[in-house]
Amino acid sequence: MTGLGLDFQNSATPSVLCLGAHADDIEIGCGGTVLSLIQAFAIVRFYWVVFSATGCRRGEAEKAADLYTAGCDRTIVIKEFRDGFLPYTGGEVKEFFEEMKTQVAPDMIFTHWRGDAHQDHRLISELTWNTFRNHLILEYEIPKYDGDTGRPNFFVPLEEAICARKVEFLRDAFASQRSKHWFDRETFLGLMRLRGMESNAPSGYAEAFHARKLVVPFPPTRDL
Numbered sequence: 001m002t003g004l005g006l007d008f009q010n011s012a013t014p015s016v017l018c019l020g021a022h023a024d025d026i027e028i029g030c031g032g033t034v035l036s037l038i039q040a041f042a043i044v045r046f047y048w049v050v051f052s053a054t055g056c057r058r059g060e061a062e063k064a065a066d067l068y069t070a071g072c073d074r075t076i077v078i079k080e081f082r083d084g085f086l087p088y089t090g091g092e093v094k095e096f097f098e099e100m101k102t103q104v105a106p107d108m109i110f111t112h113w114r115g116d117a118h119q120d121h122r123l124i125s126e127l128t129w130n131t132f133r134n135h136l137i138l139e140y141e142i143p144k145y146d147g148d149t150g151r152p153n154f155f156v157p158l159e160e161a162i163c164a165r166k167v168e169f170l171r172d173a174f175a176s177q178r179s180k181h182w183f184d185r186e187t188f189l190g191l192m193r194l195r196g197m198e199s200n201a202p203s204g205y206a207e208a209f210h211a212r213k214l215v216v217p218f219p220p221t222r223d224l
Contacts, residue, residue: 013073015045017106019128021120022083023053023061024174027068029140030110031166032158032192032207034068039162046074047104051093051124052083056176064173075104086120093123097131106135113139113210117146129212138209143191144182152208155199163192163205 016037020026026034026048037044046069053061058078065076079096086093111128112121125139141149158166167188177183189205196205 012041013043013045014041014107015047015105017047017104017109017132018049019109019111019124020050021052021086021112021118021124023050023057024064024170024177025112025121025142026050026110026140027064027166027170027173028142028188029112030138030207030209031068031169032162032205033110033156035162035165036156036158038069038072044069044072046072047077047100047106048074049077049079049100051079051086051096052081052120053078054080054083060174060176064169067169067173084120086123090123094127094130097127101131106132109135109137110209111137111139113141113150113152114212115148115150115210116142117144117148118142136214138211140207140209141191143187149191150210152195152210154209154211154214155195155201155206156209157196157199157201158192158203158205158207160203160205163189163203 014037018026018030018034048065048069050061058080061078062076081089081093109128109132112125114122114125116122116125121142128137138154141152143149167185170188171178174183192205192207195208196203198208199206
């Protein structure tokens with residue numbers, strides 16, 4: 001498989017916006033890619049937003065953000081919209097997106113896939129595209145009972161050590177989720193292994209995303 005490099009508009013300090021409807025969405029969907037970006041660049045600026053996290057889930061979201069972005073220039077925002085009801089408070093969520101676009105101009109955005117079965121996830125994906133119309137947007141996948149991971153078309157190969165760290169941080173940060181039958185090492189590694197196989201990743205592991213729109217900037221035309 002042939003890959004295309006990302007130059008982040010030649011920026012030595014990429015700015016990355018991570019959006020998650022709930023605590024643990026970002027980490028499950030693109031945690032390995034986040035860790036790989038930090039490994040690849042001396043400095044990465046993160047604007048990290050979780051829309052629904054209350055009680056112990058708020059503390060877990062804050063701990064996870066600290067783990068995944070340790071040592072980075074970062075802004076962590078934890079909102080307390082009601083879990084499962086984001087579309088019914090869509091006006092308030094939209095207002096926050098409008099506020100957000102005046103505060104951050106990211107080189108890359110991670111958000112939910114528009115085909116996700118969860119209504120909160122779909123709203124965040126829709127508003128991401130409504131708000132940030134001239135940005136690189138990658139939609140991550142969340143494995144769950146609905147079986148709605150789809151057929152992604154953008155792959156990020158991951159080192160085995162990165163995969164192990166992603167899973168370790170998930171289990172460390174989200175103690176309230178450990179009792180759930182799907183929240184385990186095999187689920188997370190299994191999905192990354194499947195995507196690694198599909199993309200022929202050297203390590204055998206990858207994260208996958210839906211890329212709706214990409215532009216390939218060629219160098220200026222040379223004289224013929």
